[in-house]
Amino acid sequence: MNAAGGFVPPMIIFPRKNSSEQLKKGAPPGTLFAFHPSGWIQTELFTKWFDHFFERTNPTKDRPVLLILDGHHTHTRNIDVVIKSREHFVTILCLPPHTSHKMQPLDKTVMGALKTFYNEEVRLFMRAHNRAVTHFDTGELFGRAYTKIQTAERSLKGFSTTGIYPFRRDVFSDEDFIAEQQRHHVPHPVTADFPENNEPALCHSPNILPKDIAPIPQLKKKIGWRGRKPGRARVVTSTPNKEELEESINRSLEKVTKRLVNEAGxxxxxxxxxxxxxxxxxxxxxxxxxxxxEPVPANSSDEDxxxxxxxxxxxxxxxxxxxxxxxxxxxxxxxxxxxxxxxxxxxxxxxxxxx
Incomplete structure (x- = not known):
C-alpha cells in the first residue's frame, strides 16, 4: 500500500519451490511468488519485493515515494535496497520499536480485516470440501479475502488513523506514552534545602516534586543475550544510516575472516x-x-x-x-x-x- 491510497500486489512465500501453476490459481492479479524453506521473509526476498514495489509505484524526482516499514533486519540492514531507494527517489522511514500496532497503517486497518476474511474463507472451504486446506488452495483463498478488503477507503483510513496523513500530532493520548516514560524516566536529584534541626517543618520549595518523594517505579530493561542493538526510528535511506550500515557489514566480514584465520591458521x-x-x-x-x-519411520513415504x-x-x-x-x-x-x-x-x- 502506498501513500496515494492504492494497493501494491502482495508477495506470497511458499515453504517449498514448486513450478506448478496450481499454486498461483486464484491469487490476486500481479501477485509476486517466492519460495523459502522457512516460509518467512528473507533479505533477498525483500529485495525482490522492493523491485516489485518500485515497478508498481514508479517514483520520480517530482513524485517521490515514502515507504514506511518496521525495524525488521531485512528492511534496515539491506544495503541493496538502501542504494536502490536513494537512486530512485524512495525514502524509507523506520518506525520506532514496538509501535507498529499504533503507527503502521496496514496493522491498523488492513491486516486485522484480512485475517478475519481469510479465516472465514478457510472455514467455508473446509465445510464445502470436507478436507483440510493445502498450500495449493492458499492462493485462491487469500485472493478472495484480499479482494474484499482492497478498498481505497480502508487504505486512506490507515494513514489518517495513525496521524501520518493528514499529519496529526494529537492522534495519541497521554496514556499511550505512559509505558515509554516509565521505561526512560531518570529520577531528578532533590535540590531543596531542609532545616538543620530536627524540628518538623513544612517545605514550600518549588523544587520538590511528588516523584522526588515517591519515585516512579522503573521497568527492568530486558537485556538480550544475542548481542543485538535495540531498534530505533530512523530514515533508513539517509546518508548517515547508509554509511553506518556499510561500516557494520564490513566489520562483520572482518570478524569472520579474522576468526577463521586465528582458529585454524x-x-x-x-x-x-x-x-x-x-x-x-x-x-x-x-x-x-x-x-x-526420533528416527524417520522406514515405512513412511510422505515427508509431510x-x-x-x-x-x-x-x-x-x-x-x-x-x-x-x-x-x-x-x-x-x-x-x-x-x-x-x-x-x-x-x-x-x-x-x-x-x-
Whole structure:
C-alpha cells in the first residue's frame, strides 16, 4: 500500500519451490511468488519485493515515494535496497520499536480485516470440501479475502488513523506514552534545602516534586543475550544510516575472516570448505539421521507426515559461515556458541534461539 491510497500486489512465500501453476490459481492479479524453506521473509526476498514495489509505484524526482516499514533486519540492514531507494527517489522511514500496532497503517486497518476474511474463507472451504486446506488452495483463498478488503477507503483510513496523513500530532493520548516514560524516566536529584534541626517543618520549595518523594517505579530493561542493538526510528535511506550500515557489514566480514584465520591458521578457509562439504555429504546426513532422537519411520513415504524432530539432528560444530535459516545470524556471531540443529532433508541450520 502506498501513500496515494492504492494497493501494491502482495508477495506470497511458499515453504517449498514448486513450478506448478496450481499454486498461483486464484491469487490476486500481479501477485509476486517466492519460495523459502522457512516460509518467512528473507533479505533477498525483500529485495525482490522492493523491485516489485518500485515497478508498481514508479517514483520520480517530482513524485517521490515514502515507504514506511518496521525495524525488521531485512528492511534496515539491506544495503541493496538502501542504494536502490536513494537512486530512485524512495525514502524509507523506520518506525520506532514496538509501535507498529499504533503507527503502521496496514496493522491498523488492513491486516486485522484480512485475517478475519481469510479465516472465514478457510472455514467455508473446509465445510464445502470436507478436507483440510493445502498450500495449493492458499492462493485462491487469500485472493478472495484480499479482494474484499482492497478498498481505497480502508487504505486512506490507515494513514489518517495513525496521524501520518493528514499529519496529526494529537492522534495519541497521554496514556499511550505512559509505558515509554516509565521505561526512560531518570529520577531528578532533590535540590531543596531542609532545616538543620530536627524540628518538623513544612517545605514550600518549588523544587520538590511528588516523584522526588515517591519515585516512579522503573521497568527492568530486558537485556538480550544475542548481542543485538535495540531498534530505533530512523530514515533508513539517509546518508548517515547508509554509511553506518556499510561500516557494520564490513566489520562483520572482518570478524569472520579474522576468526577463521586465528582458529585454524592460514589454511582455515580450505578447512572450513572441507568441513562444509563433509557436513553436506550423504554419509554425514545418514549418520545425523541415525543419531536423531526420533528416527524417520522406514515405512513412511510422505515427508509431510513426519514430525519436525525427524528432520533435524543435533550438530555441535556448525561452520563459522553458517547462517540460521530464520534469523540469519551467523554461527560465528553467537556469543554462547549454542547447539545448532540441521535439517537432514533440506540441509539447513536452525540456531538454538529460533528452534
Amino acid at each position: 592460514p589454511s582455515s578457509l580450505k578447512q572450513s570448505a572441507k568441513k562444509k562439504r563433509k557436513a553436506r555429504s550423504p554419509s554425514t546426513s545418514s549418520s545425523s539421521l541415525t543419531s536423531s532422537s 507426515d513426519l514430525p519436525l524432530s525427524s528432520y533435524i539432528s543435533p550438530k555441535q560444530c556448525a561452520d563459522d559461515t553458517t547462517e540460521c535459516i530464520f534469523c540469519q545470524e551467523m554461527f560465528t556471531m553467537s556469543k554462547s556458541r549454542e547447539v545448532w540443529v540441521k535439517c537432514v532433508i533440506c540441509d539447513i541450520y536452525i540456531c538454538d534461539f529460533c528452534k
